[in-house]
Amino acid sequence: KTAKGSLLYLDGVSVAFDGFKAINNLSLVLEPGEMRAIIGPNGAGKTTMMDIVTGKTRPDTGDVIFDGEVDLTRHDETDIAALGIGRKFQKPTVFESHTVEDNLELALDRRRGVFATLFYDQTQKDREAIDRILETTRLTARRHERAANLSHGQKQWLEIGMLLAQNPKLLLVDEPVAGMTDAETEETARLLREIAQNHSVVVVEHDMGFVRELDVKVTVLAEGSVLAEGSLDHVSNDSKVIENYLGR
Ligand code: ADP
Numbered sequence: 001k002t003a004k005g006s007l008l009y010l011d012g013v014s015v016a017f018d019g020f021k022a023i024n025n026l027s028l029v030l031e032p033g034e035m036r037a038i039i040g041p042n043g044a045g046k047t048t049m050m051d052i053v054t055g056k057t058r059p060d061t062g063d064v065i066f067d068g069e070v071d072l073t074r075h076d077e078t079d080i081a082a083l084g085i086g087r088k089f090q091k092p093t094v095f096e097s098h099t100v101e102d103n104l105e106l107a108l109d110r111r112r113g114v115f116a117t118l119f120y121d122q123t124q125k126d127r128e129a130i131d132r133i134l135e136t137t138r139l140t141a142r143r144h145e146r147a148a149n150l151s152h153g154q155k156q157w158l159e160i161g162m163l164l165a166q167n168p169k170l171l172l173v174d175e176p177v178a179g180m181t182d183a184e185t186e187e188t189a190r191l192l193r194e195i196a197q198n199h200s201v202v203v204v205e206h207d208m209g210f211v212r213e214l215d216v217k218v219t220v221l222a223e224g225s226v227l228a229e230g231s232l233d234h235v236s237n238d239s240k241v242i243e244n245y246l247g248r
Contacts, residue, residue: 003065007032007170007200008053013062014224015048022048023059024224030170035196037211037232038204040221041244046204049221050172053202054087055080067169086168090175092155096148100139100158103147104130107165129165136194137161138187153184157191170200177210189213208232 003009008030015023023045030036038046051057052064055077064072072080081087094103108126134140137157142150147158156176163171173192177185189210192201196216205211211218212232220227220235228238235241 003063004068005032006030006068007034007066008202009063009065009068010049010052011063011065013049013052013059013064015052015057015059021224023052026062026221026225028219028226030200030202033196033200035192035201035203035214035216037214037216037218038202038221039206039208039211039218039235040227044221045224046221047174048224050087050174050202050204053080053172054085081166084167084169085172086163086166086170087172088156088159088163088174088176090178092152092159094147094150094155094158094162097146099144099146100134100150101130101143103158104133104161104165107162110166133161133164136164136191138191151181151184153180153188156180156188160191160195164195164199168199170202171195173201173203175205175207176203177205177207185210186213 006029010026010028013023013026014021026045026049038049040046048057052059053072055072055075058073066072066083066085070083075083095106098106108129134143137160139154139158139161142154147155150158160173176192177188180188185207192203192214195201203214217230218232218235219229220241222244227244228235228241
């Protein structure tokens with residue numbers, strides 16, 4: 001298997017902190033247009049893997065190739081964001097005192113750069129993009145509401161919307177449903193499936209009910225490498241997974 005034709009290609013990736021291998025010979029391939037769930041016990045290396053893909057951590061060895069040819073180990077975080085990799089951290093970081101719509105406009109401005117924004121009037125195209133994002137993130141009815149007044153789940157959706165405004169090819173989402181109500185969790189699965197029609201998505205998640213609803217290929221990480229891969233049913237029945245993770 002080579003990087004060609006894949007959206008994200010990790011091969012033989014390792015990184016150690018003070019001699020401890022947080023990522024140990026990790027290989028993983030994401031196809032264009034794919035949504036993947038990453039699960040694994042605490043300390044498995046999920047966060048470190050995302051840090052490597054987004055340029056926050058540089059691997060000691062291994063290939064990290066984006067879009068079939070871009071060597072991500074040669075780029076920093078800012079470059080990598082500009083290349084079209086968006087990352088949503090667990091805690092929402094929306095601007096509480098701004099409206100939902102203003103938050104999305106700010107995210108669009110961020111893509112254009114501050115200087116361009118000074119000479120820029122919002123175009124019809126921007127308005128359409130914002131309308132589309134509001135719809136995808138279930139926030140159309142709340143567009144003029146201050147972000148502070150949104151529920152926790154809606155804030156998470158708004159932040160996903162802010163990432164969509166930057167039109168990433170790949171979206172990395174860290175535990176999106178932590179702290180959400182059951183109804184919000186179900187809605188988030190639907191929302192991400194819609195987003196995955198136009199973007200590749202990697203979701204790191206602990207909530208197995210939610211992973212089941214996503215209904216996508218699952219990669220199980222343990223001790224910094226891939227323990228099993230396949231449907232949730234397949235990996236749940238894998239004896240290595242039962243021993244190392246689900247059995248704990
Ligand atoms: P997960 O996200 O799956 O819970 P992490 O990627 O956060 O796992 O961590 C993997 C392992 O690497 C853990 O044992 C953690 O303590 C260690 N680790 C992660 N980042 C650092 C760091 N900056 N310095 C030292 N150890 C780290």
